[in-house]
Amino acid sequence: MQSKSYLFFAFLIAAQPALRADALDDAIQKHRTGVLVVRTAPGAVVTVEQLRHEFWFGATIATGVFNGRTAPEDAAKWKEVFLSHFNAGVIEAAFKWHEMEKERGKVDYAVVDSMLEWASAHGIPVRGHCIFWGIPRYVPEWLKPLGDEPLRLAVRQRARSIAARYRGQFAEYDLNNEMIHGNWFEQRLGPQITRDMARWVKEGDPGAVLYFNDYDILTGKRLDDYIQHIRTVLSSGAPMDGIGVQGHLHGDAFDEAELRRALDALGELKLPVRITEFNFPGQRSKYYQKRELRLSEEEEAAKADALRRYFRISFAHPAVTGILMWGFWEGANWIPQSSLYRRDWTPTPAAEAYRKLVFGEWWTRAETKADANGIAAVRAFYGMHRVRAAGKEMVVTLSKREGAKVADLE
Helix, strand or coil: CHHHHHHHHHHHHHHCCCCCCCHHHHHHHHHHEEEEEEECCCCCEEEEEEEEECCEEEEEECHHHHCCCCCHHHHHHHHHHHHHHCCEEEECCCCCHHHHCCECCECCCHHHHHHHHHHHHCCCCEEECCCEECCHHHCCHHHCCCCHHHHHHHHHHHHHHHHHHCCCCCCEEECEECCCCCCHHHHHHCCCHHHHHHHHHHHHCCCCCEEEEECCCCCCCCHHHHHHHHHHHHHCCCCCCEEEEEECCCCCCCCHHHHHHHHHHHHCCCCCEEEEEECCCCCCCCCCCCCCCCCCHHHHHHHHHHHHHHHHHHHHCCCEEEEEECCCEHHHCCCHHHCCECCCCCECHHHHHHHHHHHHHCCCEEEEECCCCCEEEEEEECEEEEEEECCEEEEEEECCCCCEEEEECC
């Protein structure tokens, strides 16, 4: 009963309106922080130090780092930088069907297994990108001549076998990538195939978490199409769990109003939203076709400012649960100029902007004193924290679902 009273006290504090003037900061305060209530000795000094965000600040797990093609010194540096910057990952290419099974029946699990082993050792949740991809050029060539029934069996085998092999290892999967831009499987097997794919995956792993994933959504250009597509798939009975939206398709700038409008509209679907593939500058920038171009100092500063604004809008939105970069180092990024780090590992201004947000402005470091009853309440970003008081300490995870948590150090 006593713990419940403290939680009620914490919720009252959490419900108080934020006092900061900026609307995004107010939204971040409202949607990304809760209250840690610490019980300790009266008057004791209480410190709270954040260890990890609940919100996913992630990046791709680069193929070259795990297949031996990246130089050992760069691979070691890549891993070091990843672990110091990111708390979630997404398989870059090695999980895609046309990469894993180039010849029928010869499935190469080695690179994906290596990635997952490394990620698990460091507590990094990983997205499986992607189980299927219906853009015709990414469909395994050996599938295309199959008749309808052998094709259906092959799709079922892929869904069940992948889910069973990696049961509990992937935090979530992209089920069938970019369906509104091309869906060869549906063209061959009919509109029910997406529902069947999802059900087959869940037969292999009932705990599998399945996402839609598509592009040109956050620009607003295909937003309405995507929402209708999602509604159609859900109405078919497909057990889908979340919405992925890529962040590639802007150019040398992005439209803040369209980003907000898209996130608001997607939020109405009441599914978690992840920004799954972020680059800036993006695919419509001059740099996408001219990989040799270098950004000027002014352009680097503008890139850093754009990253700050994009991340701030995304972090402030209650429907968004994470944002993952599609590469952070020039040596392993399809748009090298969008990287946080140059080829020689020197940081760009965007790297500093990113770190100041995630590990500065949005990172809990608090010191206070317990009152005469031995109670201290600290507003903290959702995630994992180390709490110390009166010579004792404990690690506490404060989740958005809970809103408040008691840390008992009496």
